[in-house]
Structures are given as structure tokens and as C-alpha cells.
Amino acid sequence: MPSSRAEILVVDDSPVNRLLLRRALEAQDYAVTMAQHGREALELLLAHGAAFDIVLLDLLMPEMDGYEALAQIKDNPALRHIPVVMISAVEELESVVRCLELGATDYLLKPFNAAILRARISGSLASKRLRDLELEYLQQVGRLTEAAAAVEAGGFEPDALDGVVARTDALGQLARVFQQMAREVRAREERLQRQVRELRIEVDEAKRAREVAEITGTEYFRNLQERARQLRSKR
Amino acid sequence: MRRQSWTEELRVSEQEPINRTALDDLLATTGGDPAFLAELIDTYFEDSETLLPTMRNAVVAGSAEQLRRAAHSLKSNSASFGAQELTVLCRELEEQGRTGTLGGAAERLAQVEAEYDRVRRALEAARPAG
Numbered sequence: 001m002p003s004s005r006a007e008i009l010v011v012d013d014s015p016v017n018r019l020l021l022r023r024a025l026e027a028q029d030y031a032v033t034m035a036q037h038g039r040e041a042l043e044l045l046l047a048h049g050a051a052f053d054i055v056l057l058d059l060l061m062p063e064m065d066g067y068e069a070l071a072q073i074k075d076n077p078a079l080r081h082i083p084v085v086m087i088s089a090v091e092e093l094e095s096v097v098r099c100l101e102l103g104a105t106d107y108l109l110k111p112f113n114a115a116i117l118r119a120r121i122s123g124s125l126a127s128k129r130l131r132d133l134e135l136e137y138l139q140q141v142g143r144l145t146e147a148a149a150a151v152e153a154g155g156f157e158p159d160a161l162d163g164v165v166a167r168t169d170a171l172g173q174l175a176r177v178f179q180q181m182a183r184e185v186r187a188r189e190e191r192l193q194r195q196v197r198e199l200r201i202e203v204d205e206a207k208r209a210r211e212v213a214e215i216t217g218t219e220y221f222r223n224l225q226e227r228a229r230q231l232r233s234k235r
Numbered sequence: 236m237r238r239q240s241w242t243e244e245l246r247v248s249e250q251e252p253i254n255r256t257a258l259d260d261l262l263a264t265t266g267g268d269p270a271f272l273a274e275l276i277d278t279y280f281e282d283s284e285t286l287l288p289t290m291r292n293a294v295v296a297g298s299a300e301q302l303r304r305a306a307h308s309l310k311s312n313s314a315s316f317g318a319q320e321l322t323v324l325c326r327e328l329e330e331q332g333r334t335g336t337l338g339g340a341a342e343r344l345a346q347v348e349a350e351y352d353r354v355r356r357a358l359e360a361a362r363p364a365g
Contacts, residue, residue, distance in 0.1 A: 015278045016312040023265040060307050089311035111257075111315040114264040 006125050007031045007051050011041040011069065012058040012087075017110065021056065021087075024114050030121075038064030042072055049079050054124055057104075059088040059095065067098065074103035081131060083124040087112060137171065140164045144175055151182055158183050250320065252353035257317020258361060269363035276362045279312055283351060286312075290328065290347070294340045302340065303332025309347070318354045321347065 008030045010021045018034055025032045033052070035041035038061055045052065055073065059066035066086060073079045083105040088095070096107045105124050108117060143164055150156040164175035215221055262272050286309045293302035310325035324347045331340050 014308050014312055015282055016275065016315060019271075019275055019278055020261075020265065020315060023271060027266050060304055062304070089307060089314065110311050 005029065005031050006053040006121075007033065008121070009033050009035060009041060009044060009052045009055045011035045011038065011055065011061070011066070013037055013061040014058070017058065021112075024112075024117060025121075028118055028121075036063075037061040038066060038069030038072075041069055045073065045079050045082070046076075049082065052082055053128060054121060055082055055084045056087050056121075057084050059086060059090045059099075067102065070099060070102045070104055081128070081135070083128050085120060085124055087117075140167070140171060140175075144171070144178065147178065147182070151185070156182055156186070158186070252318055252320060252350065252357045253361070254317030254319055255361075257315075261315060261317070273363045276316075276358050279316065279358070280355065282312060283309060283355075287348060287351065290344055293332070294337065294344050297337060299332045299335040299337060301332075302337070303329050306332055306347075309351075313354065316354070316358065318350075321350045321354050324350055 008025055010018060010025070010032055012018050012021065013036050022032050022034065033044065035044055041055065041057070042064070057066045057069060066088065070084055070086070073082065073084055080103070084103070086099045086104045086107045087110060089110040091109065099107055106120050108120060140163065143161065147156060147161055150160070158179050161175050161179045165172060165179055167175070265271050286305045289305040290302055290309070293305060306325045306328035310322050310329055313321040313325060324343060328340060328343055328347060331337055
């Protein structure tokens with residue numbers, strides 16, 4: 001689903017309301033998915049929760065009503081950030097209060113007015129986008145601090161920061177400087193390790209030459225050489 | 236003055252089963268597409284023909300919750316078409332279901348059925364052909 005087109009989950013048992021809402025929302029260029037009751041909505045949300053930007057939820061429905069569906073959405077850490085706008089013909093004040101207390105973003109009465117529906121949805125979407133951006137920022141700060149811990153532990157991979165360095169803000173700048181410095185430190189370490197390896201090889205060769213010289217310098221070895229020479233000359 | 240009051244009274248008691256302004260608003264809201272309005276009206280008829288027997292069964296069986304749900308759905312659907320009187324009657328039945336006081340519900344249901352007939356005829360007349 002393209003990120004520019006908001007995806008709305010409409011939950012309503014009335015075919016007339018589903019038709020009306022689909023029509024009104026698609027006219028606003030929203031992508032619309034339908035569920036006929038709370039249980040179907042929860043199944044869709046658990047399977048594709050991240051795909052939905054907002055839920056429009058009716059109250060009185062078979063299988064699972066809107067109160068229960070709302071409570072389950074707001075109880076689930078993976079779903080609770082999705083704004084839920086109640087849209088119902090239940091007019092009692094206590095119903096409005098109960099839904100808002102359960103975490104609903106808004107409460108619209110049916111029959112809905114298209115202009116009000118549009119305004120409430122765009123308001124909810126704007127706050128969700130702001131929240132999504134804050135969440136992403138915090139996650140990226142987390143990646144930067146993890147990277148710092150990895151540098152200390154000696155296991156840092158500079159590519160781990162690719163998503164953060166692409167940011168155009170101060171956090172992105174910090175990540176770029178950090179990544180650059182970590183790369184330089186890593187290159188220096190690799191250079192040093194190479195030099196150590198080369199030195200070790202030189203040391204090994206010198207040691208071998210010394211051992212050969214020690215063996216060939218002994219009287220026993222010289223006697224062996226003399227006997228070998230005599231044997232060759234007798235042939 | 237007296238005569239004017241009498242005609243006003245007559246107009247209220249014999250008001251149109253559907254409010255044309257509400258229907259025009261509905262059409263405008265949904266992009267002014269007559270084919271869509273026809274589909275919506277057909278869907279309303281189909282749904283009502285399930286909801287009314289459900290309400291009848293609920294009243295006979297004394298099932299308040301079933302009555303509440305079905306009356307609520309018919310109320311909500313009817314309100315979208317500006318069927319004001321039917322909406323009011325369904326709201327009263329819904330309230331009876333909600334509070335579990337079903338006294339007089341059969342009579343009120345008969346009123347709902349009669350009013351639905353008027354609404355259906357009005358919507359059939361207003362339904363775009365095709």
C-alpha cells in the first residue's frame with residue numbers, strides 16, 4: 001500500500017452503512033477495507049495491523065461489539081497506536097464517555113455528515129503521522145546508542161546505521177559523524193592488525209634462519225657434511 | 236388563523252415519509268451518482284426485509300437484546316434516507332429493547348411496519364431507474 005494513501009478499516013454490520021462509508025471515503029481517495037463485526041476487524045488488524053492508519057468502528061454488532069473490539073485494540077501494544085474513531089447511532093452520553101475512556105480518538109453520530117467525517121479523519125491521521133514520526137525518531141536514537149555500545153564491545157558494523165544517516169536533521173548529522181569516525185577507527189585497527197601479522201611473519205623467518213644456523217654450525221653437522229662429501233668422491 | 240393552524244397540523248401528521256432534502260444531501264455526499272443511490276436503496280430494502288422479521292420474532296419471543304439490535308440497525312439505516320418518522324419509531328423500540336420493557340412493543344412494531352411500507356413506496360418512486 002503506498003504510504004501517501006491512508007488505509008482505513010471500516011467495521012460495520014449494516015450493509016447500507018458499509019456502502020455509504022466506502023463511497024464517502026473512496027471519494028476522499030482513502031483506501032478502504034471492510035469488516036462486518038469486531039471479531040473480523042481484530043483478525044484483520046492482527047494479520048495486517050501496520051497497514052491500517054485508522055479504524056472506523058461501529059458499536060452494536062453481532063459476534064463482537066464495538067466496545068469489546070475497542071478494548072482489545074487498546075490492550076494490544078502492537079495495535080494501540082492506531083486511532084479508532086467510533087461511528088454509531090448509539091446516542092447515549094454514557095456510550096460516548098465509555099468509548100473515550102477506553103481510548104477512542106473520537107465519536108461520530110450516524111447518519112454522518114461527510115464534511116465532519118472528513119475533518120475528523122484528517123485530524124486523526126495528522127496526529128497519527130506525528131506520533132509515527134516521534135516513534136521512528138526514538139527508534140533511531142535507540143539504534144545510535146546500540147551502535148555506541150557495539151563500538152565499545154568491538155562488534156560495530158557501520159552499515160547498521162544506514163537508515164539513521166539518511167536523516168536530514170541533527171540526529172542524521174550525529175549518526176553520519178559517528179559512522180565516519182567508527183569507520184576510521186575500524187580502518188586503523190585493520191591496518192594495525194595487518195602490520196602485526198607482517199611483523200610476526202618477519203619474526204618467524206628470522207627465527208627459522210637462526211635455528212638453521214644453529215644446526216649447521218655444530219661439529220656433528222660439519223662431520224656429517226665431510227662424510228657425505230667423502231662418500232660422493234668414492235663413487 | 237384557526238384554519239392555518241389546522242393545515243399546519245395536517246401537514247405534520249401527514250408529512251412525507253422521507254425528507255427529500257436528506258435524500259439530496261445523501262446523493263451529494265456520495266458523489267451525485269444515481270446508480271449508486273439505486274444500489275443503496277436496494278441494499279436498504281434487502282436489509283430491512285431481514286430486520287423486520289427479526290424484530291417481529293424478538294417481540295414474540297420477548298428477546299429484548301435481539302429487538303434492540305435489529306431496531307437500532309433499522310433506525311440507523313432509515314435515518315440515512317431521512318425517513319424521520321420511521322427513525323423515531325425504531326428509536327422507541329430500540330429503547331424498549333435496551334431497558335427490557337417490552338410492554339406495547341407489538342403495537343409499536345405494527346406502526347413500524349406500516350411506516351416502513353410508506354418509506355418503501357416513497358423510495359421506490361425516488362429510486363433512479365436502471
